Amino acid sequence: MSTVERVPPPRSYLEEGYGLRSWLTTHDHKRIAILYALGITFFFFLGGLAAALVRLELVTPAGDLMSAETYNKAFTFHGVVMVWFFLIPSIPATLGNFLLPLMIGARDVAFPRLNLFSWYLYVGGGVFTLLCLLLGGVDTGWTFYTPFSTLFSTSHVLLAVVGVFIVGFSSIFTGLNFIVTIHTLRAPGMTWFRLPLFVWSMYAVALVMVLATPVLAMTLSLIALERLFGVGIFDPALGGDPVLFQHFFWFYSHPAVYIMILPAMGVVSELITAGARRRIFGYRFMVYAIIGIAVVGFLVWGHHMFVAGQSMYASIVFSILSFIIAVPSAIKVFNWTATLYRGDIGFDAPMLYALGFVGLFMLGGLTGLFLAATALDVNLTDTYFVVAHFHYIMVGGAVMAYLGGIHFWWPKITGRMYSEAWARFAAILMFFGFNLTFFPQYILGYEGMPRRYHEYLPQFQVWNVLSSAGATILGAAYLLPLFYLAWSLRHGARAGPNPWDARGLEWQTASPPPPHNFEQTPTVTEGPYAYR
Amino acid sequence: MSARTHPVPEQFDDPVQQREAATLGMWAFLATEVLFFGVLFAGYTLCRVMFPEAFAEGSRHTDMLLGTIETAVLLTSSCAVALSVREVQLGGRRAATAMLALTAALGIAFLVMHGFEYYAEYREGLIPAIRYTQQGVYARGMEIFYCLYYFITLFHSLHVTVGVLLLGVMAWRTWHRAFDQDYHTPLELTALYWHLVDIVWIFVYPLIYLVGRSG
Numbered sequence: 001m002s003t004v005e006r007v008p009p010p011r012s013y014l015e016e017g018y019g020l021r022s023w024l025t026t027h028d029h030k031r032i033a034i035l036y037a038l039g040i041t042f043f044f045f046l047g048g049l050a051a052a053l054v055r056l057e058l059v060t061p062a063g064d065l066m067s068a069e070t071y072n073k074a075f076t077f078h079g080v081v082m083v084w085f086f087l088i089p090s091i092p093a094t095l096g097n098f099l100l101p102l103m104i105g106a107r108d109v110a111f112p113r114l115n116l117f118s119w120y121l122y123v124g125g126g127v128f129t130l131l132c133l134l135l136g137g138v139d140t141g142w143t144f145y146t147p148f149s150t151l152f153s154t155s156h157v158l159l160a161v162v163g164v165f166i167v168g169f170s171s172i173f174t175g176l177n178f179i180v181t182i183h184t185l186r187a188p189g190m191t192w193f194r195l196p197l198f199v200w201s202m203y204a205v206a207l208v209m210v211l212a213t214p215v216l217a218m219t220l221s222l223i224a225l226e227r228l229f230g231v232g233i234f235d236p237a238l239g240g241d242p243v244l245f246q247h248f249f250w251f252y253s254h255p256a257v258y259i260m261i262l263p264a265m266g267v268v269s270e271l272i273t274a275g276a277r278r279r280i281f282g283y284r285f286m287v288y289a290i291i292g293i294a295v296v297g298f299l300v301w302g303h304h305m306f307v308a309g310q311s312m313y314a315s316i317v318f319s320i321l322s323f324i325i326a327v328p329s330a331i332k333v334f335n336w337t338a339t340l341y342r343g344d345i346g347f348d349a350p351m352l353y354a355l356g357f358v359g360l361f362m363l364g365g366l367t368g369l370f371l372a373a374t375a376l377d378v379n380l381t382d383t384y385f386v387v388a389h390f391h392y393i394m395v396g397g398a399v400m401a402y403l404g405g406i407h408f409w410w411p412k413i414t415g416r417m418y419s420e421a422w423a424r425f426a427a428i429l430m431f432f433g434f435n436l437t438f439f440p441q442y443i444l445g446y447e448g449m450p451r452r453y454h455e456y457l458p459q460f461q462v463w464n465v466l467s468s469a470g471a472t473i474l475g476a477a478y479l480l481p482l483f484y485l486a487w488s489l490r491h492g493a494r495a496g497p498n499p500w501d502a503r504g505l506e507w508q509t510a511s512p513p514p515p516h517n518f519e520q521t522p523t524v525t526e527g528p529y530a531y532r
Numbered sequence: 533m534s535a536r537t538h539p540v541p542e543q544f545d546d547p548v549q550q551r552e553a554a555t556l557g558m559w560a561f562l563a564t565e566v567l568f569f570g571v572l573f574a575g576y577t578l579c580r581v582m583f584p585e586a587f588a589e590g591s592r593h594t595d596m597l598l599g600t601i602e603t604a605v606l607l608t609s610s611c612a613v614a615l616s617v618r619e620v621q622l623g624g625r626r627a628a629t630a631m632l633a634l635t636a637a638l639g640i641a642f643l644v645m646h647g648f649e650y651y652a653e654y655r656e657g658l659i660p661a662i663r664y665t666q667q668g669v670y671a672r673g674m675e676i677f678y679c680l681y682y683f684i685t686l687f688h689s690l691h692v693t694v695g696v697l698l699l700g701v702m703a704w705r706t707w708h709r710a711f712d713q714d715y716h717t718p719l720e721l722t723a724l725y726w727h728l729v730d731i732v733w734i735f736v737y738p739l740i741y742l743v744g745r746s747g
């Protein structure tokens with residue numbers, strides 16, 4: 001694909017300094033990626049703990065483990081942490097930060113100091129959120145709907161809002177950095193249509209971060225002011241409009257779904273091509289699909305508000321647009337499948353994750369169409385069907401892809417190979433645990449079980465017990481990589497520069513890479529995925 | 533430090549690339565700013581549709597004369613900052629510094645005038661949550677109008693304040709020969725930012741002070 005002069009491997013970025021200080025003041029995108037990885041892993045398990053409490057409560061129909069209020073706080077904390085402190089930064093801030101400059105042949109991102117500052121903002125937001133938890137938590141749901149959040153809730157809404165506000169700036173600055181990096185720092189010969197799809201997905205996600213997150217930040221500020229001073233534009237008692245809040249909130253939060261899933265799509269494109277030794281099928285279509293999803297994603301937010309009193313005509317438009325956005329998503333699934341066709345498919349752990357992603361994403365996407373249909377949505381709104389749908393996208397989709405990517409690039413990041421047998425076992429266990437947890441929730445929702453209650457009717461118990469049992473398996477599957485990946489850091493076999501025999505610039509430098517990524521800036525002479 | 537001694541950070545190949553990156557970064561940042569204000573303008577639009585008479589009444593309580601002078605001051609300052617960039621490009625260090633100082637001074641004048649407005653509104657009892665004494669049929673809608681008025685103008689004034697500080701730094705650096713014909717990217721970016729602050733005000737002025745006033 002390109003030419004890199006072979007010289008004896010220099011010191012890697014990991015050997016540049018060992019003290020805490022060398023990490024906390026680093027400007028190296030690779031080290032910042034690792035800082036992020038530590039943060040999001042912490043929050044992932046913290047949010048997972050809250051989910052475990054929720055599933056434990058739901059084993060029995062009666063609300064016997066915790067009060068309704070505590071339950072509300074548990075699922076709110078789960079939502080806030082998983083959305084803003086895990087899913088949104090997950091792939092972009094870790095894999096994206098690490099790989100983006102490598103994949104385009106750059107020495108770093110365009111603004112390394114801003115990159116480090118983003119991480120500190122992430123930590124700062126996390127501190128406020130933890131403070132909120134320690135002082136008693138927040139019970140509004142991650143959506144902070146008014147007027148409950150502004151007038152009635154007696155929990156620590158302000159602290160949570162401040163935490164999310166701060167972490168929002170972290171993602172704005174990450175997005176800004178990525179946009180500028182991709183525009184200005186591509187290596188000679190790396191034209192736009194030679195960019196790997198992962199880079200394209202980072203570009204699209206950066207645009208969404210930069211253009212959607214400010215709306216969230218401003219909306220949260222308005223909530224904070226309204227709570228503090230008792231005046232504002234969302235309060236119906238003052239003549240304001242709480243539905244306006246929902247419009248603002250979902251104007252950000254629907255695109256936020258694509259902040260989570262677009263990077264996952266990018267990762268899977270890399271995993272599938274390398275695992276099947278095939279060129280991606282329909283590269284340009286994949287690029288247009290990514291951009292299409294990012295753009296149309298801004299125009300569908302109203303599908304969260306079909307029963308919120310928005311005009312019927314608005315609902316019809318939002319419904320149609322929501323169907324339309326399924327088209328580029330479907331193109332991607334078809335193209336991944338076509339890429340696999342007649343491929344030389346190896347079932348290494350990253351490939352297992354990628355295949356799991358495609359299946360679960362498809363199921364999540366198709367049930368999304370149920371919810372985009374205005375008539376059906378009236379029945380399904382705020383039921384477990386919705387919960388199952390978005391967990392298939394976010395957990396089945398985004399988390400599977402994130403872990404697949406972590407496994408795939410682990411040898412590049414650490415220079416070590418993990419235990420393949422354990423990794424495959426974890427991937428398969430995760431797939432089964434996931435389906436056992438969330439498929440019953442489709443049925444529960446379809447039968448009418450509402451979300452966000454700590455009690456339910458006895459006839460729902462069987463499915464709830466199954467779901468909680470699945471959650472146990474899923475939890476175990478998530479813990480496994482912690483152990484075997486940590487083990488590999490010391491005992492794993494040394495990985496060469498390119499253990500998967502993959503294409504792409506990141507595989508042409510040492511593992512782990514030297515501080516400035518390449519000994520000599522590579523020159524690119526052909527498109528990505530130069531398999532067969 | 534001039535262009536010749538200004539070191540290019542390691543991630544860039546050359547000053548041209550660095551300049552491109554910085555400029556694009558600024559534009560991306562300005563895009564986020566537009567969305568920040570966009571939320572407030574969208575809120576304003578919706579509430580205005582809900583309470584058209586109260587918004588007109590609220591508009592009548594604003595100080596149009598001061599608002600107009602503020603607009604003129606801000607527009608003039610934008611012109612001054614543009615001239616300072618031009619002067620640096622032509623090598624006029626002294627004139628460039630003077631123009632930057634003028635811009636900052638006009639920004640401060642804007643803030644002071646706004647302070648007087650706020651004070652007058654305080655005495656009139658027009659500040660929601662702090663001192664609001666309006667009565668009558670429009671009192672409620674006007675309270676929303678003034679809420680938005682304060683959200684928007686305070687958020688804008690925050691930007692003016694940041695801008696003034698930046699301009700001060702730029703004036704100081706220009707005076708100390710940090711910039712020359714070849715290298716003056718920070719100055720240009722500050723000017724870009726200042727223009728945005730100005731442009732936002734061009735939308736704020738009619739929405740707050742003019743619309744519905746005569747009706």
Ligand SMILES: [Cu+2]
Nearest residue numbers: 254301303304
């Ligand atoms: Cu949505």
